[in-house]
Amino acid sequence: MKKLSSCLLILLSLLLVNSSMPEANAAPAKDTTVxxxxxxxxxxxxxxxxxxxxxGIGRVTAQRIIDYRTAxxxxxxxxxxxxxxxxxxxxLQKIGDRIVLQ
Structure with missing residues (x-):
């Protein structure tokens, strides 16, 4: 049982090391984060x-902002x-630090 546990631990370690190391010929991963x-x-x-x-501002709210300032x-x-x-x-709290009034 002790040998089996040791073998499983070694196998798990190898899998973790392998999955975290990029392959030499592999294409670089694309950054899909926004x-x-x-x-x-x-x-x-x-x-x-x-x-x-x-x-938090979509197309409709953006148009409302423009309509309001026009009127x-x-x-x-x-x-x-x-x-x-x-x-x-x-x-307003989400956007307040990104807004200027000129």
Missing amino acids: QSVTAMVNVNAASVTELQTLP KGPFATLEDLLKVKGIGQST
Whole structure:
């Protein structure tokens, strides 16, 4: 039984070492992680596409931001974004450090 346990431990160790070592001829693995976009966004001039880079802002909410600023004028404070349907405190907290008002 002791020999069997030792053999299994050795086999498991070899499998772990083998799986963590890249093969010499293997193609490099593609990075499939999503890169987060961290650019600042001017909500008073941004397009729908630019607004969609903000976390939690989809196409519909981005268009609402543009519609609101067209009808009411530029946003003066971050809190003004709360007047846009679809933006609540939670969303404002997520995007607040990525927004500029120019």
